Amino acid sequence: MKKLLSLFLLLLSFNVFASGGVELQDADIDLNDKVSLQRGxxxxxxxxxxxxxxxxxxxLRIAVDLGLDEKHVLKDIAPEGAGIYEQLHSAMNKHxxxxxxxxxxxxxxxxxRSRGADWLYSYLKGFYTDKSRPFGVNNAIFEDVGMPNPLWQLQGEQQPVYETDGEKRTLEKLVSTSKGTQTAQEFDQTVNDLVNFLVYVGEPVQLERQQMGKYVLFFLFVFLAIAYLLKKEYWKDVH
Ligand code: HEC
Structure with missing residues (x-):
């Protein structure tokens, strides 16, 4: 029991380290919200x-699952020239x-699936100005990440606020220092839609499974009614 407990504490402390003092924020995942998935x-x-x-x-799968017709997906979502049977391929080459x-x-x-929705949400909101980095930004959740902030125009810039304890300096929070094209609320929605979409992409059958669940429940309900009537019929003569 003690071992288990210490293992648990260890895991807990890893979690704190992993996020570098800044806590993860909650993503609001709702795979039934097709409009959010479409925006994502x-x-x-x-x-x-x-x-x-x-x-x-x-x-094609996106069209079917998100209730859009194929033309709409090709025109409004897929990049120019993409075909409906194509996978979501990046044009960037390895070299x-x-x-x-x-x-x-x-x-x-x-x-x-590997990082979790909350991590992704916090990561996409976690970029801050850091002139020492190649792209001029760092990330509160993923230190020294090699990715520029793809959403900086929407979000504006953020600066870090540190807490110092003796020699140790930890990132406490990020504050917005310049406005983007979206308000803070709109930006949260944008990031949430993106994460919602990535959760769906991680397991597209989830949508089907939920649909299937409704049929199963419906069937069970009807079956219950029939079984009840049958039971009444059988026992009618016994009583
Ligand atoms: C300009 C190119 C570029 C764009 C645009 C870009 N990324 Fe990245 N991204 C990268 C690179 C390069 C890495 C690898 C960073 C590293 O390992 O340090 C990365 C890493 C990541 C990771 C971390 C993966 C992991 O667990 O190691 C996530 C999550 C991610 N990107 C999500 C996104 C999302 C979501 C978008 C769109 C909103 C996006 N990226 C746009 C270049 C890009």
Missing amino acids: AKHFVTYCLGCHSAKQIRY DAEKWFGTQPPDLSLIA
Whole structure:
């Protein structure tokens, strides 16, 4: 029991370190909110697909799952020239990526499963100005990340506020220092839609499964009614 407890505490402390003192914020995930998923898909193609792919999903699947017709997806969501059967491929090639970023932007199909929705939400909101970094930004959740802030025009700039304890300096919070094109509320919504979409991409069958669940419940209910009537019928003569 003691061992278990210390393991638990250890894991807990890792969590605190991992986020570098800044706590994760809650993403509001709702896969039934098709409009949010549609906006998220659009944002993903606009702001992320330049560097990241999501090869586990095709535009056709997005059309079917999000209740859009194929033409709409090709015109308003997919980049020009993409076909409906294509996966969400980034146009960036490996060679350029290595040259520009020193690393390759990972495929984001399963990122919501490996990192979690709250982490992604906090990460996308966690960029702050840091002139010592190649792209002029750092991230509160992912220190020294090699990715520029793709949403800076919407969000504006943020500066870090530190807490010093003797020699140790920890990031306490971020404060907004210049306005973007969106208000803070609008920006939260944009990021939330993006994360909602990434959660869906991580497991598209979730949407189907929820639908299936409703049918199963309906069936059970009808079956219960029939069973009840049958029971009454059988026992009628016994009583
Ligand atoms: C200009 C190119 C570029 C754009 C645009 C971009 N990224 Fe990235 N991204 C990168 C690179 C490069 C890395 C790898 C960073 C590293 O490992 O230090 C990365 C890493 C990430 C990671 C961390 C993966 C991990 O767990 O290691 C996430 C999450 C991510 N990007 C999400 C996004 C999302 C969501 C968008 C769109 C809103 C986006 N990125 C737009 C280049 C980009």
